Amino acid sequence: MRQRLLLTLLLLPILCTCVLAQSSVEEFKLGGTARILNDECIRLTPDVPFASGSAWYEKAIDLNEPFEITVCLVLGENDEAGADGIGFIFHPTMRTGYRGEGMGFAGLFPSLGIEFDTYQNYHLGDPPEDHVAININGRTHHAASITGPTPVSNLEDGKKHLLWINWDPIEKQLTVMLDGEERAKLKANIVAELFGGNSTVFWGVTAATGRKTNYQDICIKKLVFAEAKVQPAVDFGGK
Numbered sequence: 001m002r003q004r005l006l007l008t009l010l011l012l013p014i015l016c017t018c019v020l021a022q023s024s025v026e027e028f029k030l031g032g033t034a035r036i037l038n039d040e041c042i043r044l045t046p047d048v049p050f051a052s053g054s055a056w057y058e059k060a061i062d063l064n065e066p067f068e069i070t071v072c073l074v075l076g077e078n079d080e081a082g083a084d085g086i087g088f089i090f091h092p093t094m095r096t097g098y099r100g101e102g103m104g105f106a107g108l109f110p111s112l113g114i115e116f117d118t119y120q121n122y123h124l125g126d127p128p129e130d131h132v133a134i135n136i137n138g139r140t141h142h143a144a145s146i147t148g149p150t151p152v153s154n155l156e157d158g159k160k161h162l163l164w165i166n167w168d169p170i171e172k173q174l175t176v177m178l179d180g181e182e183r184a185k186l187k188a189n190i191v192a193e194l195f196g197g198n199s200t201v202f203w204g205v206t207a208a209t210g211r212k213t214n215y216q217d218i219c220i221k222k223l224v225f226a227e228a229k230v231q232p233a234v235d236f237g238g239k
């Protein structure tokens, strides 16, 4: 028994170095209109027309290990007059795709995008409600969505909406919970099927406004992930 305890204690530091817990806004590379708001929050866009901002986590992560993103989204206070929403992007380089209705991942190949869309673009098949969807490889039309679009109640209420994105590499399952409810789930071998066997990706978050506007923030609660052992050279579009 004592031996087992000793073994556990010896193994503990090894296990702990695999998965890191980070929670600082300083660890993101900001582009466009994104600015640090306070210790916890980044304002991706101010409430003005035709703004776009991005925040990329500075280190690439290893998708062969679990990751967990716990953040709050604030999607502004303009409902009818609000746009466009917030998108999460996973991509081998730190490059933002087409923004605005493209949610920051349009045109990026290979990529995985999770969108929290607050503006109905008819030509992309957006439902009238605010919605959550998972799209891959930069295709933003919902006919190509692999999960969703799932309509949710109005997100543009000025409040913090708790978001939890969890990747389980054993079960090969990506789960998206918003305000305590499961809003998207994807069961797939993301590394093999989407990223061609490359488990090293960057992740970032983007937002934009158009003629309709909102301030849009992300507030970091807890990030748990494994840094990729070999960090790729940073290809930062910085748009």
Ligand SMILES: [Ca+2]
Binding pocket: 084, 101, 117, 118, 119, 120, 121, 126
């Ligand atoms: Ca939209």
Ligand SMILES: [Ca+2]
Binding pocket: 079, 080, 082, 118, 129, 130, 154, 155, 156
């Ligand atoms: Ca809305």
